[in-house]
Structures are given as structure tokens and as C-alpha cells.
Amino acid sequence: MTEETRRPDSLVPLPPAVFHILLAVADDDRHGYAIIQEVATRTDGQVRLSAGTLYRSIQRMLDDDLIVEIHERPAPDMDDERRRYYRITPFGRAVARAEARRLNDLVKLARASGFAPRSA
């Protein structure tokens, strides 16, 4: 299935792990363990992805074209041969945006009902 025929909304809502991984690779290509660390840092240690959850999510994200595995390697002294690096695709960005929009709309609704503070 190609990106042209597939709408980002079709994958929304995303599983939380997938959304976290998309955020973690938004700025930089990262390998698996780096993703786990990035997610933990971004969430102040609240979210710690397990190896199984990480790689199962990565497999699905590869199938869904949200990320790609890249073959350019960083400087050899920083690299470990076993590591694979992942990069977000344009479609992945679109999906992440769609998910962010959905969450934002949800927060707006919660705010209107007084369940969330007026300003974030």
C-alpha cells in the first residue's frame, strides 16, 4: 500500500508506544536502545519501553511505512555493528501530526468540561 492511497488518519489513534517512538526519532535517526533512552528522558522516566514492545512496535511501524531502517552509519567509533538505525518517513510525520491533533482536540474537550487546566 502506498502513501498516496493511504490517509494518515487511517492509523489514528496510535498505540502510545508507537507515538513515543515517532517523537523520539522526529529529530534524529536513532537505534533501538537510543529510542528507549530518548523516550525515558522525554517523559522524565515515566515511560520505559521494554525490548519486546520496542521491536514489536518497530516491526509494525516498518510495515506501515512510519519509519525506515537506514543504512548510513554514524562515525565508526560511535557505532556498534549490531545496531540498526531508524528514521521517520514523511508519512510517519503526517501520522504523528494527525495523532497530535487528535490528542489536542481531546484535551480541548476535557478543558471545556473543566477536566484540564485552561492553559497547558
Add this chain to the structure above:
Amino acid sequence: MPFYRALLHLYPASFRAEYGDEMCAVFARDLTENGMSAWARALADVFTNATRVHLDITRQDVRYALRSLGRTPGFTITTILVAALGIGATTASFTVADHILLKPLPFADPGRLVKIWENQASRGYPQMEPSPPNFQDWKRLATSFEEMEAYTGDTVSLVGSGDPERLVGARTTGGVFRMLGRQATLGRVLTESDITTETQNPIVLSEPLWRRRFGADPGVIGRTLTLDDAVHVIVGVMPADFTFPSAETSFWRPFKFVAQNGDEDRGNHYLQVVGRLKRGVAFEDARAELTVIASQLERAYPKDLAQTGITAIRWRDNVGAQSRLLLTALVGASLCVLLIASTNLANLLLSRALARRGEFAVRAAVGASMDRLVRQMLTDSLVLSMAGGALGILIAIAAGPLIARIIPSTVLPIASAPQPDLRMLLFAAIVTVATGLLFGVVPAVRVCRNTDTSALKEGARGGTGKSTERLRSLLVVAEITASVVLLVASGLLIQALLRVQGVDPGFKADNVLTMRTMLPRPKYNQTERRLQFYQQVIGDLRAMPGVTSVSYISFLPMTMRGGIWPILTTVPDPQSPQRFVAPDPANQTSASLRYVTPGFFETIGTPILQGRDVAESDSLQSPFVAVVSRSFARQQYPNEDAIGRQFAIGFFVRTIVGVVGDIRVRGLERDSEPQVYLPAAQQRDGMLAFYAPQDLVIRATVPASTLIPAARQVIWRADPQQPISSVKLLADVVADETASRVIQLRVLGAFAAVALILAAIGIHGLLAFSVSARVREIGVRIALGASAADILRIVVVRSAVLAGAGVVLGTAIAYAVGRSMQALLAGVDPADGAVFGTAVVISAAMAIAGTLVPAVRAVRVDPLAATRAE
């Protein structure tokens, strides 16, 4: 770390190969940073995520399978139908076999229930109904049993609102319901106090009777019901699954032993006895105890109980050997169909897989691992077999009741047909998955083993490997073998049916109408009253145009097989229950006893060989006479004239006045006892009341069924309250004798037909595939000058070899199968030449039919086009 790596084997191999190393690295870091707590997390993580990854892949594969199957609807529908036939046939057969042979009886702790019979094996009755005094002695003496209770069939006329109706019920001793551990859904069950108190006639209704006669009224308790002139008070309603002692039972009444009815006579065999073993007592020990009791009783009553033992059988196992054999044959036949269906399925999947080798090679080239490809193919076959399984369950549900009828009758307290239940679904599911896996694995492994880049080229050419060809040929041979076995088995059963249908019943059944008018007691206790009824009905019917003769008999032949009485000497013995001295045990004989009105033999078409029929002049005042069958005369007075001889039966001495032809009272397939007919007018008030003639027989020159309405009117003119039941043509009574054979044949015949069609499809599929794979070769041969006959030979020889191998193998197995089902064959030789010959001819025709299209295609190959394609 090696342990963690081992744990990763829970993931699919493709996933492990892809991410295993990285996961180990991540785990190693976690272990360094967090110590042993990392292990707990890792364990939970692997178990949950491995399952999810498997589910993900399965979902993906199913989606892919559905898409690719949707693209080939012809293949998909054929495969599903083939799977449905195999799974449906097997599930239906298993369900019926399970219902009759395996499933626990619907009572509390059914494993401890034992059926107990008198054993008079020396006289040919290993399972004889016990007499009341014997039952009472067993109950008193046996210590292995917690409880022992008795019951007997009970047929009554229900009168009151609506048409009079004949009902079948049971009379039970007080503890039966407690012993069976079943409660009423409304009101209460019968108890011991119902036997001892005389105040009311309590009755418990079956759920269907309650629904039919009382509109399922919950307020029915305490209301009354009139059966045979006696008012009964309804005290309870049993649940719908309480099928005791049979599925037809519609009521239960308390059972009192009355001396007047012969209940003190040890020769009065009519009870059914069931006991519940004490907890911890082994069945074998109980049986041994009963044997001891039997010999004690034999010593105490040497005259009555000479050579009488006790037979005890676990109730669940009280199924006849013939029924067991039939069910085994049925399950065997259905397994044959399943085998053929699965083989066909494997062949269909194999040819599809071969056709898709190019696609697989491409997938392998872009990195799909072998296990993913095998998994994808297994998913394909499982999707197909599950669709087939779902359809198969529907087939099984529809076919179950029909197949259940192959068992002539069952003495077990179970429903007449199996209900779809969890056991059935579970079985179907197992068969479905096994079929899908077994016959998906072979093609999958076979194809994937060869999938490499060379397959890209070979796949494009559509060629097949030698070993794959061989495998497919083997599968086709297996199909032909199984279909030959089924054909022969069906053929043998057809021969057996023809033989049984050819047996002379001893009467002429065409154009004879019969119906039952069971005269209620005490209204018809008096001989005079009964004769009045018979005379009016017979007289009025005889006056009708198209009626040639009319008569009454106690029970029509083949409808009631019992009613067997000992033949006694003419020496009186006031002490004996039957009033006459019995011959010494070694010479004891018995005969089936019936009362008839004059003209019975003319009506039913049995010849009077000597002397006369019972006559209007025979009465209570004249000497008691009897008409006997030829076998009776020969047995009792060999080489002598029987007319004028005397013997005692049924409490009186009778003089033989006539000898008639023998009738197969016990049916076409069993030997019958000699017959004794007594004049209805010589049946004393209240004596042998059960034998009062009740079956009306009318011979007509017009189509007999047209007489039914008029006959009913005649009967109701004689007695408006009289229920009429079992309205049947005598020809149907005879046909009922072979009904279960006809159904056996239909079921097995259907299996054989399905097998034959599937085998033809199998041959066709294989040859068509190999012709299309060899188009180029054939093209080259034609171009080099091969004639049409040469080309034809290539295909036909192949087909002949396959068919020949299947037929030879099938014939050998069929012979063994035929021998094992000899008991069902009514004396037909299991090696019957005509049957085997026909089976071979049909198989050959099937092989030719399957070969025809591929052969024509091969001959029509255009050499130019074929070679250009390359």
C-alpha cells in the same frame, strides 16, 4: 544471557532473526543498570510481546490469504466444499457414535448404573427380562448395590378432550427417580409412598406431553388425566432431557406387583431392572455376587430357574454388537471420505503452491524467511479448512438425525438423535485444524524447500519436480483406494439388502391396511364385550366395497416380537403358576402366542396347510382349540399328524385343529419361534389381557390407504372413545424391517458417491496439471511426428497406472473390511464377485471420466504455440 536468548525462541523465527541480537543488547544494558529486577521485566515482556507478535503475523497472513484466495474464487470454493464434505461427514458420524456409544447417560453418576437381566443363554436368551419374584430376590440378596429398581413399558389410551390418543409410558418402582438422581422441573417425582398408598393414582408427565396436552401450563400440578378409564392426578413434570427408559416415554406411573397379574410367577418375564453400585464396589465384584445369587436361586427353585443365570452390563455399554459394528463401519467410512477430501485438498493446495512458486521466490528474494513463507501457506490452508469446517458443522447438524437412524433401535435411555453440542464443535474444530495443518504442511514444505532463485526460472516455466509428482500420484492412488473400499462396502450392503428383501415373510403384504385399537381396561375386560366390538367393526368393514377380508390379531407380526410362552404337557399341576407340568428342562420349547378372530390367515395371506382356521363356532363353551404353524407341528410331532394332538399353553389344554404356514414374527433377519394361534372368543375374562386382539388387518382390492377415513368411522361407530393408532400399510410394516438397512445404504452410498467424485476430481487435477506442465514436451513430440495415439498413450498410461494401483490396493483392503463387517451382511459373501466386479468397473469409469479432458487437451496441443511459449 543464554537463557534470555533461549527465551527469545518464543518469538517467531523471522522476528528473532531480525531483532534478536539487538534485544539481547538492550537486555544486557538493562541487566547492568538495574540488576536482577531486569529479569522479572524481561520474562513478562517476552511472554506478552511474543504472543502479540504471533497474533500480528497471523492477522497479516490471514489478510493476505483472504486477498489471494479472493482472487481465485473457483479454487477457493472447490477447496472449501471439499473440506466441508470431509469434515461434515466425519463430524456427523463421530457425533452419532459418541451419542450412542460414549456420552455419559443423562443421570447422576451414571458410571455406577448397571442393567441386570436374567440369563437363559442355553435357550437362546442371554438377556431375558426378569420376572418380579426374581427381581425381588436379587434386590433382597445383593449387597453390592445401593439400590435396585424395576420398570416396564406401559401403553395406555388417553381420553378426554380432543381425539383419543395412545400414549407410551413407563411403570416404575418407587425408588427409580431417586436412583437416577433426577428431579422434576414442576412438582415432584414418584417415590416409595406412591406405591404403598392407595389414595390416588399419581402420574408424572414428560415435558413434550405437558407441552402438547397442557400447553406448558405451569399450574398443571394437581390436575387430572384420564387413562384407560382411570383418573390420574398429575404430581410432576420431568425435564425435556429425561429420556427414561426411552425417548418416546411420555409419562410415569407407580408400579405395584399384583399376584393376579402373574407377578408371583417366575416364568413371567417382563421387567427391566437397573441397579446402582455402592460407592467403591467394582463392577466385576458386583457381577460375581450376582452369579452366586443366581446359583442360590436356581437351587431354591430348580423347576422354574433351571439353567437361569444373571447377566449384568454397565448400562452405558448395553448396546448391541451389531449397532457397535455399524457405528464402527460408519466412522470408518467417514474417515475414508475425510482421507479422500484431505488428499484432494493437499493436491489442490500443492498445485496452487506450485503455480505460486514464482511469487514465493520473489518474496524470498526480497528477504522473506522460509518460516514466514511456510507460515503463510499454512495460514492459507487453515483459512480454507476453517471455512470448510464451519460449513461442515452445518452439514453435520443437518445430517446427524438422518445418520442416527441407521441404528435400528436403541435400548438406552437417550434422545433419538444427537443434539449439536460442545463435544461436537470441539471434535469438528480438531478435525478442521488437523486437516488444515496436515495437508497444508506437505505442500508448504515441499514448495519452500525448492524456493530459491532457480525457482524463479522454473516457476515461470511451470515445471514440477519429480518427487512432487510422485507425491501427488501417491495421493491420487490413496483416493482411488479409499473410494474402491467404500464402493465395495456399499455394494455388499446392497446385496445384503436385496437378500433380506427377498426373504418370504410368510404372508402377503400388498394392499393390506392395518391399525391398532388398543381396547382399554377395565372397560373391555369381559370377553363378551370385546367380541361385540370385534364383530361390529369386522362386519361393517367387510360390508364396504373393495374390502375382501378383515380380521383382528393380538399383535401384527414384526411389530411385537415377544409374547413367547412355554409349551407344557397336558398333565395338570395346581402348584405350578402355569397349572401344568412342564417337560423336563432339556426338552423345553416355546412358541409365540397370539389370539386371532376367524379369517386372519385369509386376510394376511398365510396358507392353511391342514385342518381349519379358528371358527365362529369356537367359544368359551366349546373345547379350547389352537391353530399352529408348520414349524410347531414339525418340532412337537415330527413325522406325525399334528391335527387332534393336545398341548397346554397359557393356562389351558388346547387341541390342534389346523396347521398354517410359518410367519416371520421376529422379523426378516431373525429366526422366529413356532407360532400358536388361539381363537379370540376363547380368551377368558381378564386372562392374558395383554394379548387381547388389538391389531386390525384389512385386505382390499382398492388401494388400501383409501379405506383409512371410512375405517376410522367404523371404529368410532362401534366405540366413540376408542383411540386409533399405528395406521399403516402392512407393506410398510415389512419395509420398516429393512428401513435401517436402507438408511445404512443411503449413508454409505452417499459417502461412496462423494468419494468417487472427489477421486475423479483428484485424477483430473493431477493429469491436467501434468499435461499443462508438459505442454512444451508434447508440442515437441508432435512436431517430431508423434501421432495423436502416441500422445494419448502418455496420458492414458499414466491414468491407468494410477487407477490400477488404487484398484488393486482398494480391492485387498475392501476384502478385509468386508470380512470385518460380515455380521451386517445377512449371509452375503464378503468376497462377492459381482460386487467387486462392479466396483472395479465403476472405478475404471471414474478414472476414464477424470482422464478425458486432460487427454483431449494433450492431443490438441499446438506444436507451434507450445514451442514458441518457451
